[in-house]
Amino acid sequence: MGSNLPRSFALGAALLLAGVAQAAEITLYEHDDFRGRQITLRDGMRDLQGSGMNDRASSVIVRSGRWELCSDSGFKGYCQLFDRGEYRSIDGRLNDRVSSAREVFDERGRDADRRGGRDFDQRGGRDDDGRWRDRGGRADDDRRGGFDRGDRGTIRLYSRSDFQGRDIELERDVADLGSRDFNDRASSLVVTGGRWEVCSDAEFRGTCTIYERGRYPSLGRLQNQLSSVRRLR
Structure with missing residues (x-):
């Protein structure tokens, strides 16, 4: 039983690290080219009002996951999807207008024709x-x-x-x-x-x-x- 403990511990650690690696993360920047005030999110935020970044984001870096940014709180208004990557200047319809953000999960279904x-x-x-x-x-x-x-x-x-x-x-x-x-x-x-x-x-x-x-x-x-x-x- 003792010989299985290190293996179990290693497996658990690997799973934990995998989970961390897959955690979604996005950083919003106040100005183009990733300048100015910034905020990093690892979970959805229905209203950016209390974060000091409401209607301020002009550039974005998505380090992991896929994110939806919306012009209104509660994920309403004009929304846009961002995959992993660097966006030095975001779409004019969202520039200085982002009020909510959330991660998007893709899951293939079974009932599509x-x-x-x-x-x-x-x-x-x-x-x-x-x-x-x-x-x-x-x-x-x-x-x-x-x-x-x-x-x-x-x-x-x-x-x-x-x-x-x-x-x-x-x-x-x-x-x-x-x-x-x-x-x-x-x-x-x-x-x-x-x-x-x-x-x-x-x-x-x-x-x-x-x-x-x-x-x-x-x-x-x-x-x-x-x-x-x-x-x-």
């Missing part, structure tokens, strides 16, 4: 604790590009799985699906273009998930729970 030889991935959801999962990945190769700049497209919700039952097609944001008599009814959906966020509560709150262009025959934990839908810009 294949259409035209392309695999439309589904990827997890996000909760109100500032941690979320991106469903569908990026739409282009520009790491600094915001959500969907191309085909605006639509989203069609179906009341049953596999695109069956009653359906409703949306071209714009709906803060409360009750107004369209479709609250807590969606069980599958089709996105013809753009990126859409669907949420379990009205006003884009609760558990939310991002969908990009593709066909989704089931909605997992959001099955029959959707209450709001909006296009991400």
Whole structure:
């Protein structure tokens, strides 16, 4: 038994170091080219107001993980994804406007369809604790590009799985699906273009998930729970 102890200790230490290495980290800088005041985050922050960096960030370094920065507190407003790398000057729509930040987790799903030889991935959801999962990945190769700049497209919700039952097609944001008599009814959906966020509560709150262009025959934990839908810009 004694001979196993060092091996167990070494394994535990290796796992601990691996966890540290994978921990997400982002540093926001007050000015371009990583100058001025700075703040380093290793966890999501719903409101930068108390950090002294609200509406001040002009450049960013992502040392690990993938991060979403938003112009409003609570991860609202215009949002943008940043992968690992150095961003000497961030997009003008976010320059001196960042008010919230959170890590993005990618998790490949199992219920996406294949259409035209392309695999439309589904990827997890996000909760109100500032941690979320991106469903569908990026739409282009520009790491600094915001959500969907191309085909605006639509989203069609179906009341049953596999695109069956009653359906409703949306071209714009709906803060409360009750107004369209479709609250807590969606069980599958089709996105013809753009990126859409669907949420379990009205006003884009609760558990939310991002969908990009593709066909989704089931909605997992959001099955029959959707209450709001909006296009991400």
